[in-house]
Amino acid sequence: MSKNHHKVIIIGSGPAGFTAALYNARANLNPVIFEGMQPGGQLTITTDVDNYPGFENGIMGPELMDVMRKQVQRFGTESIYAEITEVDFSQKPFKLKSYDDEYAADAVIIATGASAKLLGIESEGKFMGYGVSACATCDGFFFKDQKVLVVGGGDTAMEEATYLTNHAKEVHIIHRREGFRASKIMLEKAQKNPKISFILNKVVKEVVGVEENSIKKMTGVILEDTKNGSTEEVKADGLFMGIGHKPNTDIFKGQLEMDDVGYIKVKPGTTNTSVEGVFAAGDVADSKYRQAITAAGSGCMAAIDAERWLETQEG
Numbered sequence: 001m002s003k004n005h006h007k008v009i010i011i012g013s014g015p016a017g018f019t020a021a022l023y024n025a026r027a028n029l030n031p032v033i034f035e036g037m038q039p040g041g042q043l044t045i046t047t048d049v050d051n052y053p054g055f056e057n058g059i060m061g062p063e064l065m066d067v068m069r070k071q072v073q074r075f076g077t078e079s080i081y082a083e084i085t086e087v088d089f090s091q092k093p094f095k096l097k098s099y100d101d102e103y104a105a106d107a108v109i110i111a112t113g114a115s116a117k118l119l120g121i122e123s124e125g126k127f128m129g130y131g132v133s134a135c136a137t138c139d140g141f142f143f144k145d146q147k148v149l150v151v152g153g154g155d156t157a158m159e160e161a162t163y164l165t166n167h168a169k170e171v172h173i174i175h176r177r178e179g180f181r182a183s184k185i186m187l188e189k190a191q192k193n194p195k196i197s198f199i200l201n202k203v204v205k206e207v208v209g210v211e212e213n214s215i216k217k218m219t220g221v222i223l224e225d226t227k228n229g230s231t232e233e234v235k236a237d238g239l240f241m242g243i244g245h246k247p248n249t250d251i252f253k254g255q256l257e258m259d260d261v262g263y264i265k266v267k268p269g270t271t272n273t274s275v276e277g278v279f280a281a282g283d284v285a286d287s288k289y290r291q292a293i294t295a296a297g298s299g300c301m302a303a304i305d306a307e308r309w310l311e312t313q314e315g
């Protein structure tokens with residue numbers, strides 16, 4: 001095999017990619033993992049992770065991903081800190097390109113994740129993990145008996161808000177219009193919930209908070225009225241983005257079957273995509289659970305699927 005030809009190339013270094021690498025490395029497949037523009041994946045932008053099994057007292061997101069990387073490196077996995085910019089799955093071995101090199105792979109595991117859509121304002125990034133969150137299932141527990149805001153008018157916002165009422169004292173949905181994209185059933189469920197109220201025709205202009213001795217905490221938001229441009233400050237302990245997710249699949253368009261949103265379709269109960277020898281794991285193929293542990297679980301499945309598929313190709 002030439003220097004850049006590998007048995008397995010894994011694209012993405014979140015929980016799915018690292019778990020796939022761990023299993024493939026221990027099966028002597030010498031996997032190579034492309035870490036992409038966010039080495040360690042989505043958990044590197046959060047603080048406490050309390051729901052990943054094995055950490056009695058929880059663990060910080062970036063630390064968890066560091067431990068995963070060290071674990072796969074112990075078994076000889078090579079990390080390449082580059083992004084894959086182009087793939088060709090129409091020929092075997094499969095061809096992949098980064099900005100400055102070309103690679104070939106007998107099997108490919110796609111673990112490129114999904115990105116929570118954010119507002120794109122600087123203060124949102126500053127307080128991410130310190131009041132601002134993009135995942136109610138992950139962080140709702142930290143807001144027991146507190147006041148939280150949810151941004152959005154679609155199903156994601158209604159689902160996040162409804163879930164948050166299990167923990168928070170009050171939940172306010174902030175939406176830029178009076179009409180909703182959410183399905184009738186999800187909207188009605190939120191409207192009937194006594195803990196949920198709606199703040200309409202408003203957008204979040206700024207997240208405000210305090211920062212002392214490197215300890216940060218969000219304290220509220222500045223809202224702007226979309227009709228008359230007036231602004232007001234609303235106090236709150238948390239702000240959840242409920243404006244959806246975008247799977248990172250642009251480079252695979254036209255080569256793999258995807259759903260309407262761009263999630264990669266896999267055959268039920270497997271990680272097999274529409275191209276034999278190409279597997280997908282984690283959030284990139286999962287619009288439903290979107291958790292680190294489910295991503296890791298499907299990363300394990302992809303590694304085993306790839307290993308067994310490679311065995312069928314031998315000789």
Ligand SMILES: Cc1cc2nc3c(=O)[nH]c(=O)nc-3n(C[C@H](O)[C@H](O)[C@H](O)COP(=O)(O)OP(=O)(O)OC[C@H]3O[C@@H](n4cnc5c(N)ncnc54)[C@H](O)[C@@H]3O)c2cc1C
Binds near residue numbers: 012291
């Ligand atoms: C703020 C926040 C807090 C969260 N908290 C929790 C929590 O407490 N518990 C929990 O279970 N889940 C939590 N989640 C969800 C969890 O982070 C995801 O479910 C999980 O990270 C998905 O893992 P993944 O491996 O599928 O992809 P990701 O973690 O999204 O990783 C994707 C990887 O793919 C790489 N990549 C993308 N495109 C390319 C490319 N073209 N070439 C090379 N590499 C590429 C990226 O660089 C990245 O390394 C949280 C999410 C967010 C946003």
